[in-house]
Amino acid sequence: MNGADAIIKCLEEENVKYVFGYPGVAICPFYNSILSSDIKTVLVRTEQSAAHAASGLARTTGEVGVCAVTSGPGATNLITGIATAFADSIPLVCITGQVNSSLLGSDVFQEADITGAVESFVKYSYLVRNVNDIPRIMKEAFHIASTGRKGPVLIDIPIDVQNATIKNYKYPDSLSMRTYKPTVKGNYGQLKKLVNALEKAKKPIICVGGGISLSGANDELLKFIEKNNIPVVSTMMGIGAVATKHPLYFGMVGNNGKPYANKAMNESDTLVMVGARVADRAINSPDIVMSNKVLIHIDVDPAEIGKNCGPTIPIVGDAKAIFEDLNKEEFKTDTEGWIKELNQYKTELEIKRNPDKNFTDPEYFIKTISDKMDENAIYVADVGQNQIWSCSFHEVKKGKFLTSGGMGTMGYSIPAAMGANLADSKRQVIAVCGDGSFQMSMCELATIKQENVPVKIVVLKNNFLGMVREYQHYTYKDNYSVVNLNDYPNLCAIAKAYDMEYVKIANNDDVLSGIDKLLKTDGPCICEVLVNPLDLVK
Amino acid sequence: MQRKVFQLLADNTSGVLSRISGLFSRRGYNIESITAGLTADPKYSRITIVASGDADVLEQIEKQVAKLVDVKDVKILEPGKSVYRELALIKVKAEAANRQAVIAIADIFRANIIDVGPKTLIIELIGDQDKIDAFIALLDGYEILELARTAMTGLGRGIENVTYLP
Numbered sequence: 001m002n003g004a005d006a007i008i009k010c011l012e013e014e015n016v017k018y019v020f021g022y023p024g025v026a027i028c029p030f031y032n033s034i035l036s037s038d039i040k041t042v043l044v045r046t047e048q049s050a051a052h053a054a055s056g057l058a059r060t061t062g063e064v065g066v067c068a069v070t071s072g073p074g075a076t077n078l079i080t081g082i083a084t085a086f087a088d089s090i091p092l093v094c095i096t097g098q099v100n101s102s103l104l105g106s107d108v109f110q111e112a113d114i115t116g117a118v119e120s121f122v123k124y125s126y127l128v129r130n131v132n133d134i135p136r137i138m139k140e141a142f143h144i145a146s147t148g149r150k151g152p153v154l155i156d157i158p159i160d161v162q163n164a165t166i167k168n169y170k171y172p173d174s175l176s177m178r179t180y181k182p183t184v185k186g187n188y189g190q191l192k193k194l195v196n197a198l199e200k201a202k203k204p205i206i207c208v209g210g211g212i213s214l215s216g217a218n219d220e221l222l223k224f225i226e227k228n229n230i231p232v233v234s235t236m237m238g239i240g241a242v243a244t245k246h247p248l249y250f251g252m253v254g255n256n257g258k259p260y261a262n263k264a265m266n267e268s269d270t271l272v273m274v275g276a277r278v279a280d281r282a283i284n285s286p287d288i289v290m291s292n293k294v295l296i297h298i299d300v301d302p303a304e305i306g307k308n309c310g311p312t313i314p315i316v317g318d319a320k321a322i323f324e325d326l327n328k329e330e331f332k333t334d335t336e337g338w339i340k341e342l343n344q345y346k347t348e349l350e351i352k353r354n355p356d357k358n359f360t361d362p363e364y365f366i367k368t369i370s371d372k373m374d375e376n377a378i379y380v381a382d383v384g385q386n387q388i389w390s391c392s393f394h395e396v397k398k399g400k401f402l403t404s405g406g407m408g409t410m411g412y413s414i415p416a417a418m419g420a421n422l423a424d425s426k427r428q429v430i431a432v433c434g435d436g437s438f439q440m441s442m443c444e445l446a447t448i449k450q451e452n453v454p455v456k457i458v459v460l461k462n463n464f465l466g467m468v469r470e471y472q473h474y475t476y477k478d479n480y481s482v483v484n485l486n487d488y489p490n491l492c493a494i495a496k497a498y499d500m501e502y503v504k505i506a507n508n509d510d511v512l513s514g515i516d517k518l519l520k521t522d523g524p525c526i527c528e529v530l531v532n533p534l535d536l537v538k
Numbered sequence: 539m540q541r542k543v544f545q546l547l548a549d550n551t552s553g554v555l556s557r558i559s560g561l562f563s564r565r566g567y568n569i570e571s572i573t574a575g576l577t578a579d580p581k582y583s584r585i586t587i588v589a590s591g592d593a594d595v596l597e598q599i600e601k602q603v604a605k606l607v608d609v610k611d612v613k614i615l616e617p618g619k620s621v622y623r624e625l626a627l628i629k630v631k632a633e634a635a636n637r638q639a640v641i642a643i644a645d646i647f648r649a650n651i652i653d654v655g656p657k658t659l660i661i662e663l664i665g666d667q668d669k670i671d672a673f674i675a676l677l678d679g680y681e682i683l684e685l686a687r688t689a690m691t692g693l694g695r696g697i698e699n700v701t702y703l704p
Contacts, residue, residue, distance in 0.1 A: 120560065123607065127552075178549060179548065179549050179607060179608055302605070303601035303602050303605050306597060306598075310594075
């Protein structure tokens with residue numbers, strides 16, 4: 001058994017079903033060994049997509065996503081995908097081939113110091129020098145990626161280590177890491193303080209972030225808010241933690257969020273942040289927002305608590321474990337009046353758009369497709385105006401809402417949707433992107449076709465990099481610079497080139513029939529939706 | 539701006555120092571000095587970092603460093619409850635005429651002369667930062683040819699707060 005065989009055995013032990021990647025000489029032993037395994041391989045068309053696809057899989061199944069690429073440019077192409085996963089705390093194990101260890105540091109062909117390069121975007125990284133370390137390192141890598149605050153782990157393996165014979169292969173049953181022990185259970189005294197604060201509160205609100213779905217705490221959260229009648233708002237990453245139409249849910253906060261969600265948060269007297277970073281896009285001036293309230297901050301990463309604003313009650317732990325404990329507590333809240341007030345804000349402050357009848361109104365389109373989609377469908381939003389519209393108008397029922405929140409990586413939706421759909425072939429998966437983000441990952445149409453993934457790809461086409469154009473509209477008084485996409489490519493011809501179904505929605509009149517056709521196609525389908533090039537999210 | 543001395547107990551793996559120093563540079567923390575060396579158990583290194591910043595930043599430094607996978611324990615070495623030491627090697631131009639004067643200053647500071655050349659002396663001094671600064675200031679009247687200082691290292695006093703190695 002050689003090192004590469006050992007890696008594959010370890011992946012089998014970890015129950016890995018898919019490896020996304022792109023081969024090159026330095027990772028060839030790995031891709032040779034994987035032939036004798038049941039693990040499926042997916043050849044993406046550029047390495048960045050391998051990380052995004054693994055991320056889509058991880059967020060769908062809750063398991064660790066795996067990708068494997070070659071050394072040098074293969075590894076460096078992966079970096080944006082790794083950084084995207086890191087920003088959203090998505091568990092990945094990224095395997096990179098490396099040049100022969102005797103040549104390390106001598107700038108040979110396709111050598112890149114990838115562990116050095118990704119240092120600030122990974123939770124941890126390994127450069128494997130000794131083949132006998134492989135089982136331990138693999139075990140540790142999966143453990144680190146999937147526990148505590150989740151995140152990507154990179155393993156760089158020189159080709160000679162992959163080819164070396166391993167003595168006494170044994171996958172460790174358990175591991176003892178001297179220095180890594182994340183806190184899971186919340187401190188009981190702190191939980192008591194939280195309960196007391198909620199009992200006293202007249203206007204409590206919970207703001208949930210991506211931590212809820214990362215820890216799988218959705219059911220526990222729902223039980224807690226329903227039992228104690230506490231309203232909820234979310235960050236962008238928290239969309240879907242509670243169903244959009246739930247009577248206790250009051251929308252996404254932040255500068256691109258709902259005005260009534262921000263008002264709810266600002267006026268609350270007790271705010272519980274859960275699995276959210278209090279980052280700039282969600283809470284612009286934390287000191288002002290927090291000045292008049294009790295802030296309780298729950299996060300599995302102690303470094304996030306107090307980073308952007310100092311909480312009154314800090315609680316370190318995993319959201320699921322904490323809500324399980326909180327659901328054992330009996331206490332009384334009086335929030336009827338407050339919820340009534342919030343519902344009033346919701347009606348008063350809902351933004352009214354002025355759609356142009358010559359084009360499709362993104363609000364009408366997204367609301368309609370949300371309505372027609374399967375209840376448990378996965379909606380993957382890309383980055384740009386399309387993302388803000390998706391956040392504003394998509395209605396999550398029992399499904400998932402995936403997007404690149406922290407890094408804002410354009411091109412995320414298509415490979416992530418592909419990974420999500422491969423992970424769960426029974427689920428309907430819809431990627432919604434703009435014509436800019438579409439072109440960043442257009443090459444993956446070939447992978448989607450090759451793997452026959454029935455992803456539905458919606459392109460909100462406005463011939464502009466709309467989000468930047470909107471910024472230039474407000475900031476530079478319509479002096480547009482480098483934002484014109486010039487109407488290319490012809491999406492109908494693209495669909496034809498990739499042998500895919502194609503649906504065009506030119507204006508609101510086409511929406512119902514177009515969506516109907518899109519959702520009825522068996523295989524992958526591209527749906528071109530023409531929106532007003534000058535439309536704004538604000 | 540405050541100044542704090544952080545003492546880390548970290549896994550003695552390759553790259554641990556670059557992970558720690560990389561964290562400081564990418565998060566824009568002010569690092570004044572860093573030293574590292576093995577502990578009684580060669581699996582661990584003890585790393586001493588002197589950093590400055592306002593209270594929020596210093597709190598973040600402690601949390602971010604503690605979060606590193608390789609770091610087992612972070613302690614703050616409070617002045618008064620800890621001892622700090624630094625070592626300086628100073629090569630002074632000292633010919634027959636002024637050699638005795640330099641040796642006299644070294645004696646007052648309990649420094650050691652560790653090398654004597656026809657025209658030079660190398661003096662070794664161990665002490666806290668202030669002592670070494672004062673010594674260097676006194677030598678200013680003579681010609682300092684070369685100077686090498688380690689950064690600060692230290693230990694907390696007493697039996698409390700000892701992190702026992704497993």
